[in-house]
Amino acid sequence: MKIIRTKDYQDMSRKAANIISAQMILKDDSVLGLATGSTPIGIYDQLVDWYKKGDLDFSKITTVNLDEYKGLPKENDQSYWYFMNKNLFSRVNIRPDYHFLPDGTNLDSDNECERYEKLIDSLGGIDLQLLGLGRNGHIGFNEPCDSFPQDVHVVDLTESTIEANKRFFASADDVPKQAYTMGVGTILRAKAILLVVSGKDKAEALNAVVNGPITPQVPGSVLRLHPNVIIVADEDALSEME
Numbered sequence: 333m334k335i336i337r338t339k340d341y342q343d344m345s346r347k348a349a350n351i352i353s354a355q356m357i358l359k360d361d362s363v364l365g366l367a368t369g370s371t372p373i374g375i376y377d378q379l380v381d382w383y384k385k386g387d388l389d390f391s392k393i394t395t396v397n398l399d400e401y402k403g404l405p406k407e408n409d410q411s412y413w414y415f416m417n418k419n420l421f422s423r424v425n426i427r428p429d430y431h432f433l434p435d436g437t438n439l440d441s442d443n444e445c446e447r448y449e450k451l452i453d454s455l456g457g458i459d460l461q462l463l464g465l466g467r468n469g470h471i472g473f474n475e476p477c478d479s480f481p482q483d484v485h486v487v488d489l490t491e492s493t494i495e496a497n498k499r500f501f502a503s504a505d506d507v508p509k510q511a512y513t514m515g516v517g518t519i520l521r522a523k524a525i526l527l528v529v530s531g532k533d534k535a536e537a538l539n540a541v542v543n544g545p546i547t548p549q550v551p552g553s554v555l556r557l558h559p560n561v562i563i564v565a566d567e568d569a570l571s572e573m574e
């Protein structure tokens with residue numbers, strides 16, 4: 333696990349974007365695993381900027397996202413599809429049929445989970461998976477639980493995640509209660525993983541991920557079992573590091 337310390341959010345975004353762009357330059361048909369949340373927005377802005385300057389090309393890139401709220405259609409401005417389209421897909425030359433997310437409108441969970449897991453397999457796996465970190469240590473929507481979920485699955489969101497995400501909705505009642513997410517196994521099968529963390533409210537979770545026991549109660553701690561993980565974190569996020 334390599335930890336790159338950055339001075340602030342902007343520095344974190346730029347350094348993480350550099351790692352993604354290096355991947356894209358080294359392999360122009362990379363499969364990138366992407367993430368939502370407020371943390372990666374600065375990374376996407378930086379990638380778009382380099383694309384506009386002619387330094388990056390998405391024309392052969394394929395992307396797969398970690399997760400999506402169950403029940404939200406693409407047009408809903410809180411869906412992760414909408415977020416990705418707004419922050420990245422509509423701003424670069426990625427091919428329309430080559431960016432994938434779980435389908436929130438498929439209410440048949442078994443069917444959707446199997447479909448999405450197979451789709452990721454059919455792409456030959458993920459070259460680089462971008463991850464944010466939940467305040468309770470979750471990755472994707474893999475919430476603290478008793479065992480590591482392997483494949484794409486449906487989750488009941490915890491109160492703390494609903495609380496954290498309600499800022500984007502009219503009220504906590506409007507936050508969907510379930511989501512589809514890649515499993516911990518799906519994430520660990522990525523060839524390389526880039527975890528980005530910013531802010532004091534993540535400091536405790538990041539310390540638990542790096543220094544605590546490897547446990548499904550802190551889902552991000554499982555990343556220590558992966559041979560190729562880079563953490564890019566700002567000083568605030570690293571402030572509780574033992």
Ligand SMILES: N[C@@H]1[C@@H](O)[C@H](O)[C@@H](COP(=O)(O)O)O[C@@H]1O
Nearest residue numbers: 368369370371464465466472473
């Ligand atoms: N499903 C997403 C996660 O993938 C993300 O990492 C987390 C942290 O989000 P933020 O970056 O806004 O703190 O939020 C959500 O729960």
